[in-house]
Ligand SMILES: Nc1ncnc2c1ncn2[C@@H]1O[C@H](COP(=O)(O)OP(=O)(O)OP(=O)(O)O)[C@@H](O)[C@H]1O
């Protein structure tokens with residue numbers, strides 16, 4: 001096994017995952033530097049969600065291994081500094097926004113005294129202070145996403161994983177979200193985004209990978225791509241299809 | 246770290262049911278039973294023993310205890326079935342498991358939280374019963390201590406029923422899981438009567454298929470029936486007819502086995518989202 005350097009935060013080697021004969025990930029390897037802003041691109045059903053679920057040990061790998069900050073991914077400590085926003089964030093419908101954040105804060109903020117001020121700060125960041133006492137079931141989709149995002153940034157995690165964060169959001173929230181992610185990345189947070197909205201990824205990420213049918217087709221720094229991202233994306237996917245004909 | 250998150254999840258389990266108003270419903274149910282119980286015995290006393298003075302305390306309490314303990318069995322199954330299942334339904338399980346928390350920590354804290362709800366409810370109901378039935382005027386109260394040792398004993402099979410409910414809920418829909426839990430627990434209880442006092446040697450004496458199934462249930466699952474018998478014996482102030490320490494060892498082993506199966510099942514689930 002290749003030794004990972006100190007600056008590697010995630011190192012995935014030869015990941016394979018099949019669902020009843022169907023290969024959702026096939027010999028997928030990837031390693032990410034600390035502080036990178038990484039976009040995982042691919043068409044629907046490519047395996048993006050499967051990959052991040054494997055990182056978080058929500059899905060059991062058939063083959064391969066993952067190191068997070070040097071810790072094997074199946075140990076709970078590996079998730080100490082990772083924060084995850086699933087494609088559809090949800091919480092108990094009768095819990096209030098504040099209760100929701102309190103719940104997550106216990107896992108993410110060790111120092112008890114810091115929890116309340118951190119929760120206030122996170123709500124401030126996403127402009128949801130007014131919603132603190134509303135119940136989850138009373139929130140609109142965008143408001144719920146804001147709660148999910150404030151949960152995500154609680155306790156300054158080292159790695160953020162966001163699965164399709166832009167889906168169904170209004171332009172205002174997309175802008176807030178992009179500003180927030182840029183700010184956190186400048187402060188050193190590693191960010192992983194799954195998306196098929198190329199324009200957003202292009203403006204945010206410093207590196208990206210293209211995945212289709214569970215295979216890694218390209219892994220590039222953004223400045224290495226000298227053509228339009230959309231053209232590059234379509235070409236990469238198509239050349240993979242032709243290779244299979 | 247581990248203790249802190251365990252405690253939080255136990256607390257969260259209770260909050261979850263509290264927010265769902267389940268506990269309020271249960272409390273109303275208890276009041277109803279108390280009232281029916283009280284009315285029933287007062288009616289009998291008025292009609293049959295007019296003018297005689299004696300206390301109906303023990304009769305009232307006995308009836309209440311019987312109703313509440315079988316109700317608790319049902320409640321254990323009901324809450325057991327929902328304690329993990331509701332996390333799947335609300336789409337929260339995926340978020341919880343992505344936190345730095347082991348699956349076994351998650352499972353045990355949910356089970357313990359549910360068990361605390363059932364036991365807390367049990368104790369409150371009985372205290373209420375003392376208040377209502379035991380009042381003798383002038384600040385005096387009747388009290389029945391054996392009830393509390395009996396209560397502790399019956400908390401053991403309730404934990405087993407909750408765990409069975411949680412396990413079945415990861416295989417079947419809620420309603421089916423509830424039915425199967427109740428049926429399964431009854432069969433286990435029944436097998437405990439057939440093989441009373443035997444432990445792992447039950448398996449060596451099989452003569453028919455039916456007997457084989459009962460021997461299997463008796464050997465590999467917690468002795469729900471035996472602990473219920475023990476609890477009734479304590480309530481009636483009788484000698485214990487079973488070897489308690491051996492029963493506890495057997496419980497420890499079979500309960501660990503149940504936890505192990507539950508853990509494996511949770512591990513192998515690919516989707517933490519409800520399919521219907
Ligand atoms: N639990 C599962 N059981 C069976 N097949 C699954 C399961 N989860 C994912 N798959 C399959 O694996 C493939 C990859 O799915 P995945 O969700 O990772 O795609 P994705 O890239 O996230 O797509 P999208 O952009 O639509 O979110 C799909 O073909 C999907 O049908």
Ligand SMILES: [Mg+2]
Pocket residue numbers: 048049050087163164
């Ligand atoms: Mg996806």
